[in-house]
Amino acid sequence: GESVGLHLPTLSVQEGDNSIINCAYSNSASDYFIWYKQESGKGPQFIIDIRSNMDKRQGQRVTVLLNKTVKHLSLQIAATQPGDSAVYFCAENLSLGQGGKLIFGQGTELSVKP
Amino acid sequence: DAGVIQSPRHEVTEMGQEVTLRCKPISGHNSLFWYRQTMMRGLELLIYFNNNVPIDDSGMPEDRFSAKMPNASFSTLKIQPSEPRDSAVYFCASSLGLNTEAFFGQGTRLTVV
Numbered sequence: 001g002e003s004v005g006l007h008l009p010t011l012s013v014q015e016g017d018n019s020i021i022n023c024a025y026s027n028s029a030s031d032y033f034i035w036y037k038q039e040s041g042k043g044p045q046f047i048i049d050i051r052s053n054m055d056k057r058q059g060q061r062v063t064v065l066l067n068k069t070v071k072h073l074s075l076q077i078a079a080t081q082p083g084d085s086a087v088y089f090c091a092e093n094l095s096l097g098q099g100g101k102l103i104f105g106q107g108t109e110l111s112v113k114p
Numbered sequence: 115d116a117g118v119i120q121s122p123r124h125e126v127t128e129m130g131q132e133v134t135l136r137c138k139p140i141s142g143h144n145s146l147f148w149y150r151q152t153m154m155r156g157l158e159l160l161i162y163f164n165n166n167v168p169i170d171d172s173g174m175p176e177d178r179f180s181a182k183m184p185n186a187s188f189s190t191l192k193i194q195p196s197e198p199r200d201s202a203v204y205f206c207a208s209s210l211g212l213n214t215e216a217f218f219g220q221g222t223r224l225t226v227v
Contacts, residue, residue, distance in 0.1 A: 032213040043205050043218030044157070051213065089157065093213060101170055102147060102207075102216055104157040
């Protein structure tokens with residue numbers, strides 16, 4: 001029979017435009033958050049992280065915003081390039097005393113049109 | 115550093131056979147994670163270790179799955195007996211510990227026929 005997979009949210013942007021990818025996390029006790037990028041056939045690759053005592057952090061062309069009140073994360077990519085096309089995951093870290101439990105969201109597929 | 119190294123990259127096996135996936139974390143990292151990725155369920159955390167000790171295995175689907183970390187530089191995920199629904203990409207990741215980013219390997223694509 002036909003398999004039914006996750007219906008990933010998809011964001012399609014024009015090259016050069018800014019992209020905003022959103023994520024809702026589940027646990028109010030999570031204290032550390034990471035955005036990962038996954039290209040086809042590869043493992044997730046770290047982009048940027050933010051700790052719960054911050055609400056904004058900037059990297060090269062990327063910015064992460066954290067709103068703990070509504071448990072929301074966003075990833076902003078400036079001047080989006082074709083090489084940014086990938087699936088983007090947010091992950092929340094739930095500290096459990098020893099190490100941390102890194103839980104991933106379902107992902108958003110970013111498609112950049114040249 | 116070569117990053118997290120997983121082997122094999124691809125594995126095709128028959129239902130009922132034992133499958134062993136291997137992982138070498140980044141040297142110096144003390145946390146190790148095993149994830150499974152499928153279209154149906156996304157990226158699922160199966161188990162993670164801290165200082166070679168299993169901390170949380172609540173994501174391991176059933177008793178057919180087991181994981182070990184005999185030392186700081188090696189971990190295995192074993193499925194015995196394997197079933198077609200175990201077909202997925204299995205990722206290993208390692209980190210320096212609490213509240214640091216996890217680095218992922220390239221994954222093992224497992225197909226059980």
